[in-house]
Amino acid sequence: MKQRSRRVFIVAGEHSGDILGGKLMQAMRSRSQTPLIFAGVGGEHMESEGLRSIFPMTDVAVMGPAAILARLPKLVRRVYQTVDAGLQSSPDLVVIIDSPEFTHPIAKRIRRVLPDVPIVGYVSPTVWAWRPGRARKMKPYVDHLMALLPFEPAEHQRLGGPACSYVGHPMIERQPWIDGLDPRVLRSKLNLTPGRPVVCVLPGSRPNEVRNLMAPFGRALQLIAERRGPIEAVLPVVASVRPLVEAQLADWPIRPHLVHGDEDKFRAFRLADAALAASGTVTLELAMSGAPMVVAYRVGPLTAQLRFLVKASSVVLANLVLGENAFPELLQQDCEPEKLAAALAPLLSDTPERRRQLAALGRIRSKMLLEDGAPSDKAAEIALGALGSPALPLAPSRQPLRKAS
Secondary structure: OOOOOEEEEEEEOOHHHHHHHHHHHHHHHHHOOOOEEEEEEOOHHHHOOOOOEOOOHHHOOOOOHHHHHHOHHHHHHHHHHHHHHHHHOOOOEEEEEOOHHHHHHHHHHHHHHOOOOOEEEEOOOOOOOOOOHHHHHHOOOOOEEEEOOOOHHHHHHHHOOOEEEEOOOHHHHHHHHHHHOOHHHHHHHHOOOOOOOEEEEEOOOOHHHHHHHHHHHHHHHHHHHHHHOOOEEEEEOOHHHHHHHHHHHHHOOOOOEEEOOHHHHHHHHHHOOEEEEEOOOHHHHHHHHOOOEEEEEOOOHHHHHHHHHOOOOOOOHHHHHHOOOOOOEEEHHHOOHHHHHHHHHHHHOOOHHHHHHHHHHHHHHHHHOEOOOOHHHHHHHHHHHHOOOOOOOOOOOOOOOEOOO
16 A cells, blocks of 8 residues: 655755755655655755755845844745745644754744644754753754754753754764875875974854954964974865955965865865864864864954853863863963964874873764764654654665764
8 A cells, every 4th residue: 555645844044954954855765664745945955855945045044143133024024934835735744954043933833833743953053052041942842853963962951952862963974085085195285394293274264263363373383383393284275265364374474285175174184283273163073083173262352241151161062072171272362372382282292182182082083973874864763753654774885984882
């Protein structure tokens, strides 16, 4: 007897959510026991899996309070348009992906009209760092939350949030590719001097980060070179801030090698003896690449005044995953050349500080990896379970990355 198709209403609001949504759709379809029909909002990755987005996702892909305020009337219209489309689709399951300012109002309104339709959230808001009350508030309209970071389920339990499962960070699916990159290719390409320590410099991908961090980072490298001898610096740069980075380099006595593209970025991570990095997702990328690091950040005076509202014990994701502050974080007034150089220099040779970080990097990798399957597979299992359709077994061709035993 042929089983009826199940309808999934799926909503993403920006690029990274679209990538997650595309992989989730693919995994759900391949492991579902019944045909699936998708409707909702997404970008090119979700559309490549068959979604016909209600409107272009770029209409709602805005970041920051100022940008949201400037486009608020249009965003509100898109929220209500999406709710209407969701209700009309008669969904068997609703999946919201990240972008809580856009997706959560949609989930709340669908729940009011269709209280029996399960709603699954993909990517946890950062309730562990900012506005923890959001965890409890989302419980009435999110039945299950799929988290990208291994410590998040315990945080939601502590804060009274919805049921939450760690499904794995999307970087896990890239790990075999990263491990397969040969850092010697980049060493040869850049003609690096043998024997010199290599520092990977990462001043951020946003203009304000570059403006705030380039000067102290450059001076810190100069201090290290003056005290221990010549070093090689490699700076992965994205196109959007490259002109700004190059302008700031005019004041650097040490000229770094600029590299671009994912392959050379991750080769640089694997090649580096240590990294000097802005706080952000890059600290997880460095950790999964095995690079010791010093992390720094500096913001303007007004933003700094809000620091007391942040509840997390660290601003470094790698530290939060580990559950301890293994990687130095130098923030605001501590983000100055002398302190940066003092924290970075010991990582460039075989020291107790370097050995401690290498051990910590191994523990992070173990915490991040899954027992079996890939993140999209784990997410598909939960979504299909909410749909009342247990997932089919993994195909033999999908080689899981396993935790170290």
